[in-house]
Amino acid sequence: MTIRVLIADDQSLVRTGLQMILDNTQDIEVVGEAGTGNEAVDLAAHTKPDVVLMDIRMPDLDGVQATKRIIADHGPDGPRVLVLTTFDRDEYVYAALRAGASGFLLKDSLAADLLSAVRVVAAGEATLAPTVTRRLLTRIAGELPVREDPRLALLTAREREVLQQVARGRSNAEIAELLCLSTGTVKTHVGHILTKLDLRDRVQAVVFAHESGLTGAQER
Template identity: 60%
Template sequence: MTTVLVVDDQFLIRAGLVGLLRAAPGVEVVGEAGDGAEAVVLAAETTPDVILMDIRMPGMNGIEATRRILAQASGIPPRILVLTTFDLDEYVYGALRAGACGFLLKDSGPERLLAAVAAVGGGDALFAPSVTRRLVEAYARQSTGERPTDLNALTSRELEVLKLIARGLSNLEIADRLYISEATVKTHLNRTMTKLDLASRAQAVVIAYESGLVVPGR
């Protein structure tokens, strides 16, 4: 059973998400919040497996809520899936940096939503290649003024895996591409995240582009 907390300031959208999730087998909605501050409190009380997190909300936004929820989590932290209208919203970048595991378009169909919750709840990140490309290319065009992350600590195989993750491939697709097991892919990814002090697969995608390991458009 995957437990889910739904966070959105628009009542009708939130109610629709809750209704859809409650009707799905294997999913339990443990709470719903209308803003970031309420989400932080409910996340601590209900310890959900997955949080559907809106970004633009009055008071505390989804970025700050994501940061606080993950900082206060004891044990296994919740997997946070950002909800966005995806007009290349600059707030999405902040959410990924804060530790969100991926993003979902608000106009996605029911099947896509349920698949996203299942994927994130299972420990994967939600990055459809076409959407990822648009997001990271726009992100990479922004000048952050930060020094690129040093990837010298990574092995050649870890660099290969990181490149493919940044291209939007799933663990299974990476395993097929490199002729290794899916478990080995997870091992390489975990080692990469430990070496680079990353909290999520989403942050690994951002780092791959920021460092120049992967170049937008190629």
């Protein structure tokens, strides 16, 4: 199946470079380009992309607000947003994820990493640039307002354990080894967690866990 991608960036040279990388594959098709946040919102409605590559800083409507609008307009079955930017500052990362982005990648990433991120996000998973992942889970987490979320009561004890490890940045394989489970079982638990908490993907699960104070518990 071909992955339909919309590129949103205020620099035409960047858009051209991204299109050349993406179009040089058999499974990805660029369906539109936007130079402003409002254009990105409008084109997302008309072109129905699977993934929107979203720059943070754009005229008239920044990438965070454009992401929020796209997610609100199209719901859980709408486009996935992959934020692609030169700025790796923590506040940009967190704001983008809170807005509903499914991934965050820096513009100095390798072409292979970009293609991989697009495919991961299109498949309903989530991705973060390795250089910002740990910082998101540690530095920012300490600054978040923590409040017990009643939805935690919907999770079983094992699901809470799995969510705690997801929030610490561990992969399914790492969680499986730590909790003595199969990778398939961990994947099933993650799916149940997302469904019960009404979350789009793994990134939102990380944000939820930190905001609800789950990561403050003693690591097992």
